[in-house]
Amino acid sequence: MAEPIATKIKQFGVYTTKDFFMGDYLTKLPTVETLAPRDDCCNIFDSKDLLFLAGILSNKLESLWIYKFEKNNRSIFLLEKDGLFFHPFYHTPIIPDENTKFIRKIHLRLIRSHFSNKFYPYRRLIHKNVASGYKNYHEDILEPVKLVDDKFIHHLFDQKFLDFDLSVVVPPGYAICPYCSIVKPFVQINSSADITWKLLVGRKYGYVLCPHCLGEFASRLLSMS
Ligand SMILES: [Zn+2]
Numbered sequence: 001m002a003e004p005i006a007t008k009i010k011q012f013g014v015y016t017t018k019d020f021f022m023g024d025y026l027t028k029l030p031t032v033e034t035l036a037p038r039d040d041c042c043n044i045f046d047s048k049d050l051l052f053l054a055g056i057l058s059n060k061l062e063s064l065w066i067y068k069f070e071k072n073n074r075s076i077f078l079l080e081k082d083g084l085f086f087h088p089f090y091h092t093p094i095i096p097d098e099n100t101k102f103i104r105k106i107h108l109r110l111i112r113s114h115f116s117n118k119f120y121p122y123r124r125l126i127h128k129n130v131a132s133g134y135k136n137y138h139e140d141i142l143e144p145v146k147l148v149d150d151k152f153i154h155h156l157f158d159q160k161f162l163d164f165d166l167s168v169v170v171p172p173g174y175a176i177c178p179y180c181s182i183v184k185p186f187v188q189i190n191s192s193a194d195i196t197w198k199l200l201v202g203r204k205y206g207y208v209l210c211p212h213c214l215g216e217f218a219s220r221l222l223s224m225s
Contacts, residue, residue: 015187017173020208020218025049027170032090035076042075044068044106045114050215053115054178055089058161059108066111068103069096075103089164116156119178122188122207123214127153144214152179152213175217177210185209185217197225 025038030052037047044066047053056066059079066088067078078085078094085094096102126145144151151159162181170182177183185208196202202225208218 015189015206015222017185017187017208017218019187020206020220022175022208022218023048025051026175026217029164029166029168029176030055030089032087032092035078035087035094036074044075044077044111048118050115050119051176051178053111053118054161055164056111057108057115057157058089058164064108066106066108068106069100070103071096071100076100077106080105112157119215120152120156121219122190122209122216123150123152125190126214144212152215175210177213177215177217179215180210180212183210183212186211189222200225 023039025048028038028051030038030049034052036042037044037049037052039047039049041047041049044053056077056079065080067080067085069076069078077088078096079088079091080086085096086092087094123145127147127150130145131147145153149155159179161178162176166181168176168182170176173184174182175185188207188209189204190207191204192202202223203221204223206220206222207216209216
């Protein structure tokens with residue numbers, strides 16, 4: 001794997017990953033017991049548990065459906081194949097009982113689109129700005145982002161996910177990227193142009209990013225005028 005971008009960038013600003021909310025689901029892989037996003041989002045399209053979503057997407061078959069059920073007032077998500085139900089990516093058989101109520105079917109395609117929007121907003125932002133001629137980026141951060149045929153913008157689902165059967169212990173300050181495995185995230189600050197601050201619409205955002213693929217683990221508004 002290439003040298004992480006973070007080692008090349010000298011100026012991070014005063015923020016560290018401790019200034020952001022980093023959920024437990026960033027440092028642990030889902031287990032065979034995990035049947036729903038671990039941030040308790042009953043709507044899978046609000047979830048930030050990207051490892052759970054990536055697990056579902058590691059099913060390469062195009063025509064898969066994910067079934068949403070409710071059991072004891074909690075949502076669970078199962079994979080359906082030929083009328084049988086399985087864990088959405090460990091593929092252990094699961095038989096819904098009488099307490100399990102079917103809610104709806106979700107096509108894999110929709111989960112893909114949500115995952116891509118949630119995990120790569122920063123990479124997309126760079127791509128969009130560079131494509132429109134905006135040059136205010138450190139050149140090292142631009143290096144992995146390609147205007148044409150970008151690995152994680154144009155060909156995201158051709159990339160291989162990490163091995164979900166991996167037993168990993170994640171050291172403090174590290175997180176699990178669905179593509180790059182265990183990484184030390186770095187903080188990137190993005191401020192709107194000077195003129196916006198004078199016009200009282202200035203915004204400064206912070207992003208906690210994977211140093212290899214610029215996937216986003218957390219982000220928040222840091223200040224505004
Ligand atoms: Zn990554």
